[in-house]
Amino acid sequence: MSGNMNLTLKIWRQKNTKTKGTLVDYKVKDISPDMSFLEMFDVLNEDLITKGDDPIAFDHDCREGICGMCSMHINGRPHGPKDAITTCQLHMRSFSDGDTIVVEPWRANAFPIIKDLTVDRGAFDRIIGAGGFISVNTGNAQDGNTLPIAKHDADAAFAAAACIGCGACVAACKNASAMLFVSAKVNQLAHLPQGQPERMKRVKAMVAQMDKEGFGACTNTGACSAECPKEISLVNIAAMNRDYLKANLISLED
Amino acid sequence: MPINSNIPEGQLEDKWTKYKSTIPLVNPANKRSLEILVVGSGLAGAAAATSLAELGYKVKCFCFQDSPRRAHSIAAQGGINAAKNYQNDGDSVYRLFYDTIKGGDYRAREANVYRLAEISPNIIDQCVAQGVPFAREYGGMLSNRSFGGTQVQRTFYAAGQTGQQLLLGAYSALERQVGMGSVEMLSRHEMLEVVVIEGKARGIIARNLITGELERHFGHAVLLCSGGYGNVFYLSTNAMGSNATAIWKAHKKGAYFGNPCFTQIHPTCIPVSGDHQSKLTLMSESLRNDGRIWVPAKAGDTRNPIDIPEIERDYYLERRYPAFGNLVPRDVASRAAKERCDAGFGVGNSKMAVYLDFKFNMMRYGKVEATKQGLTNAQDSEILALGKEVVKEKYGNLFDMYQQITGENPYESPMRIYPAVHYTMGGLWVDYNLMTNVPGMYALGEANFSDHGANRLGASALMQGLADGYFVIPYTIGAYLSKEIATKAISTDHEAFVDAENAVKERLTKLLSINGNKTVDHFHKRLGKVMWDKCGMARNAEGLKEAIIEIQAIRADFWSHVRVPGASDELNPELEKAGRVADFIELGELMCMDALARNESCGGHFREESQTEEGEAKRDDENYSYVAAWEYNNMNWQMQKEDLKFDNIKIAQRSYK
Numbered sequence: 001m002s003g004n005m006n007l008t009l010k011i012w013r014q015k016n017t018k019t020k021g022t023l024v025d026y027k028v029k030d031i032s033p034d035m036s037f038l039e040m041f042d043v044l045n046e047d048l049i050t051k052g053d054d055p056i057a058f059d060h061d062c063r064e065g066i067c068g069m070c071s072m073h074i075n076g077r078p079h080g081p082k083d084a085i086t087t088c089q090l091h092m093r094s095f096s097d098g099d100t101i102v103v104e105p106w107r108a109n110a111f112p113i114i115k116d117l118t119v120d121r122g123a124f125d126r127i128i129g130a131g132g133f134i135s136v137n138t139g140n141a142q143d144g145n146t147l148p149i150a151k152h153d154a155d156a157a158f159a160a161a162a163c164i165g166c167g168a169c170v171a172a173c174k175n176a177s178a179m180l181f182v183s184a185k186v187n188q189l190a191h192l193p194q195g196q197p198e199r200m201k202r203v204k205a206m207v208a209q210m211d212k213e214g215f216g217a218c219t220n221t222g223a224c225s226a227e228c229p230k231e232i233s234l235v236n237i238a239a240m241n242r243d244y245l246k247a248n249l250i251s252l253e254d
Numbered sequence: 255m256p257i258n259s260n261i262p263e264g265q266l267e268d269k270w271t272k273y274k275s276t277i278p279l280v281n282p283a284n285k286r287s288l289e290i291l292v293v294g295s296g297l298a299g300a301a302a303a304t305s306l307a308e309l310g311y312k313v314k315c316f317c318f319q320d321s322p323r324r325a326h327s328i329a330a331q332g333g334i335n336a337a338k339n340y341q342n343d344g345d346s347v348y349r350l351f352y353d354t355i356k357g358g359d360y361r362a363r364e365a366n367v368y369r370l371a372e373i374s375p376n377i378i379d380q381c382v383a384q385g386v387p388f389a390r391e392y393g394g395m396l397s398n399r400s401f402g403g404t405q406v407q408r409t410f411y412a413a414g415q416t417g418q419q420l421l422l423g424a425y426s427a428l429e430r431q432v433g434m435g436s437v438e439m440l441s442r443h444e445m446l447e448v449v450v451i452e453g454k455a456r457g458i459i460a461r462n463l464i465t466g467e468l469e470r471h472f473g474h475a476v477l478l479c480s481g482g483y484g485n486v487f488y489l490s491t492n493a494m495g496s497n498a499t500a501i502w503k504a505h506k507k508g509a510y511f512g513n514p515c516f517t518q519i520h521p522t523c524i525p526v527s528g529d530h531q532s533k534l535t536l537m538s539e540s541l542r543n544d545g546r547i548w549v550p551a552k553a554g555d556t557r558n559p560i561d562i563p564e565i566e567r568d569y570y571l572e573r574r575y576p577a578f579g580n581l582v583p584r585d586v587a588s589r590a591a592k593e594r595c596d597a598g599f600g601v602g603n604s605k606m607a608v609y610l611d612f613k614f615n616m617m618r619y620g621k622v623e624a625t626k627q628g629l630t631n632a633q634d635s636e637i638l639a640l641g642k643e644v645v646k647e648k649y650g651n652l653f654d655m656y657q658q659i660t661g662e663n664p665y666e667s668p669m670r671i672y673p674a675v676h677y678t679m680g681g682l683w684v685d686y687n688l689m690t691n692v693p694g695m696y697a698l699g700e701a702n703f704s705d706h707g708a709n710r711l712g713a714s715a716l717m718q719g720l721a722d723g724y725f726v727i728p729y730t731i732g733a734y735l736s737k738e739i740a741t742k743a744i745s746t747d748h749e750a751f752v753d754a755e756n757a758v759k760e761r762l763t764k765l766l767s768i769n770g771n772k773t774v775d776h777f778h779k780r781l782g783k784v785m786w787d788k789c790g791m792a793r794n795a796e797g798l799k800e801a802i803i804e805i806q807a808i809r810a811d812f813w814s815h816v817r818v819p820g821a822s823d824e825l826n827p828e829l830e831k832a833g834r835v836a837d838f839i840e841l842g843e844l845m846c847m848d849a850l851a852r853n854e855s856c857g858g859h860f861r862e863e864s865q866t867e868e869g870e871a872k873r874d875d876e877n878y879s880y881v882a883a884w885e886y887n888n889m890n891w892q893m894q895k896e897d898l899k900f901d902n903i904k905i906a907q908r909s910y911k
Binding site: 036038048049052057063064066068084085089091093126128133134135137138141142144149 | 319329388425441773819828
């Protein structure tokens with residue numbers, strides 16, 4: 001078909017966590033501009049399987065930009081060249097015939113590589129488990145309208161809650177910091193009246209877990225927010241820093 | 255085995271209240287020694303695992319993704335229904351119950367649906383308490399929108415990401431339990447077999463997807479919350495990993511499969527763009543609130559849609575169904591789109607699409623905004639720009655998604671949409687307690703068949719998943735576990751565990767050893783095409799009989815020619831996929847058998863032989879007012895019928911005209 005592309009791919013191959021990896025060259029032909037980036041990978045993998053080679057392992061699931069599972073570092077940018085989208089939403093019309101595309105996994109000590117482009121993001125779950133919640137058991141709730149929440153607060157909480165936990169912020173940061181991810185959850189709950197009782201305790205616990213997982217310190221350069229597929233704002237980090245400072249200044253028994 | 259739905263006696267309105275206060279309790283000390291396995295971490299699974307752990311049970315939760323937060327509930331867009339009547343527009347528990355039964359074309363159980371409607375307000379309260387940021391009005395109150403198949407506004411939402419917000423609420427609650435050590439979370443684990451001992455579900459075999467190791471897990475009860483099986487069709491709005499394997503293994507171990515052919519084809523999805531397509535993306539039903547669906551009045555009209563004047567457009571839903579218009583239920587809207595496209599009125603390159611147009615409502619919103627801002631002489635272009643901002647706030651993420659996928663700007667010209675497989679109303683047969691016919695084995699959420707009849711109404715899946723997990727299973731599981739307190743944990747050295755693990759090992763070895771010349775996707779696509787063509791939006795006896803033979807041939811070909819690379823002791827996504835597709839092939843056959851046996855049209859199941867003169871679905875209540883519960887016996891099936899009784903609702907031909 002006219003407009004279809006031939007491309008060279010340089011893809012990170014690594015058998016498992018313990019072995020060393022390397023970039024390997026692949027050619028793909030006749031790629032339609034209407035294909036998604038991951039569909040281009042499907043084409044490559046079908047080809048590799050048919051040839052008897054080992055297909056490339058990569059994480060993906062919903063393919064509509066919301067589950068946060070896909071995680072490719074494309075030409076030096078998490079989720080590729082376009083702003084505010086995930087890898088699965090990137091379409092081949094963003095590339096040109098003859099391009100060479102370099103694809104790597106997220107790089108961070110706290111995200112060990114499992115195989116090829118697949119990494120372990122279990123650290124994020126553990127940070128949420130340390131305090132990214134409101135302690136309310138099922139069945140304790142009052143009527144949803146007894147607690148009026150101003151629209152701008154609800155909207156601000158929602159904007160922070162839109163984080164999909166993909167880890168692009170960590171991958172984009174030269175320190176592999178998780179500040180944007182952590183602050184998004186801290187700030188979502190800080191905007192809501194329900195989140196107040198545990199506000200100080202939460203920020204301390206989540207930051208402590210973040211440090212324990214081996215994420216780096218914030219660089220203040222804002223690469224995280226620039227690369228975030230959901231455009232989570234840097235303001236969250238500032239707000240979390242305020243809360244964290246406050247939590248450490250005031251004396252609490254916990 | 256005869257089936258018993260175990261519906262409590264008494265008045266419909268009192269059944270659940272009375273029943274839940276008489277279910278035997280398990281005392282806290284005993285709960286600590288009772289173990290529960292939850293397979294799946296979506297709304298149903300996360301809610302169940304969390305709530306049961308809060309009660310004190312020992313819970314393990316499994317998901318195949320890298321984190322429980324990835325479960326496909328996250329992709330639900332539009333909203334969640336609840337009978338709060340905050341809008342003062344005449345809503346009530348009864349009306350939600352009525353709409354759901356009618357929407358399901360009178361093929362769901364009254365008692366289950368009433369309970370669902372009754373619980374619905376608690377779900378909203380629970381989610382608000384967890385910090386789910388639902389949309390709010392300026393006064394601080396919760397906001398509502400309307401959805402298909404209803405005439406009230408009862409849908410709660412968080413922009414076009416309601417599923418995400420609800421799942422993250424449930425996920426946070428789950429991680430809290432994980433952090434406290436009350437739930438053991440096993441991500442990147444896939445259940446590949448159920449262990450049944452002396453007729454009771456006692457555990458599972460799970461594969462650690464990173465190491466490939468097979469693990470044995472004991473449980474006093476096993477909860478399957480593994481979602482639906484729309485990926486039988488290859489192309490669907492499901493996630494790539496969504497699969498039927500857990501429920502299919504359970505089915506092959508004795509659990510009946512309820513109404514397998516009831517599939518929901520969602521009317522508003524982005525059309526297929528080519529052979530490379532790996533999945534389809536939904537455009538939320540909530541868009542039908544503000545979008546009008548049309549095709550050119552003249553067949554084969556290839557003009558740019560914005561150049562086609564009003565008079566030459568056919569707003570066919572408004573024409574055919576004046577009372578509900580663009581908000582008819584999904585099955586009706588899907589068939590109407592297919593009808594127009596088949597008749598040659600389709601648009602776009604493939605001609606298999608219709609327009610969803612927002613201009614009319616952008617102007618309407620723009621006028622309201624202009625008035626608010628005191629602009630008395632605003633030009634149409636100014637009004638439109640104001641209206642676009644309003645629409646952007648309501649559906650911005652959906653419009654962006656559309657533009658990413660199609661390369662077209664939906665603010666400027668109408669969206670092109672076409673129906674796609676979205677949800678499966680069928681699933682494991684369960685009784686009122688959500689227990690399958692295998693004692694100790696439960697199915698929750700989309701994995702069971704129970705509440706949506708032959709067609710699910712929009713914004714009801716989230717409601718059901720959370721109802722089952724938060725508010726039903728914590729009570730009903732007591733009916734079983736209270737009798738199990740004397741059962742000591744069974745050693746996983748028990749021969750039933752050994753046998754189950756060996757069966758899994760044998761199957762994995764077989765898949766890897768065929769070493770044929772066709773990929774797993776090759777077979778999946780072939781299966782999908784047969785299913786879509788012959789067991790899709792319209793079905794007939796002849797086609798279904800052909801489909802069964804074709805699927806059997808695909809199965810034989812699969813087991814002699816599939817190529818699965820790699821080994822079983824490593825991360826091997828192709829091996830995972832191969833197992834799932836092998837199960838889809840078997841399930842596809844059963845779906846066609848069920849569709850063939852049901853010689854009536856109801857909900858999403860449209861048998862061409864059974865339609866009215868106007869082409870509407872024609873039910874046959876005399877002969878088919880039952881749930882088909884299929885029993886497996888070595889690739890043969892026998893059907894049992896659970897008769898449906900309607901004591902509180904008058905059965906009528908469904909009309910949205």
